[in-house]
Amino acid sequence: MSDSQVTIKLTNDEALVLSHWLEKLQLTDLRRVVDDPAVWAPIHRIAGTIDTTLPELxxxxxDQRLEAARQRLRPEE
Known part of the structure; x- marks a missing residue:
């Protein structure tokens, strides 16, 4: 099996909203939400990568930027 890397591209809005959600997830008992410890490392890596690249954080x-990003990303009803 190869250790090649995968690149995921997100808009700033997507990254901001995802970062907020990942932060909340990491503050919970991760074992209750994510039952496979193998998934924890990628979750922490994604969160860390976003956190180091978004000055908005x-x-x-x-709070206003986060809410504006959420509004732009929500599908129109």
Whole structure:
């Protein structure tokens, strides 16, 4: 089996919303939500990668930016 890498591209809005969700997930008892410990490493890697590339995470208006991103990503009814 090869250890080749996979690249995932996200928009800033997608990354911001996903980062917030992953943060909440990591703050829970991960074992209750994700029953396979093999999945924990990729979850932490994805979260860490997003956290180091999004300056919005540390912006004073983070909550407003997050909500705006959510609104843009939600499908119209």
């Amino acid at each position: 540390f912006a004073p208006d983070y």
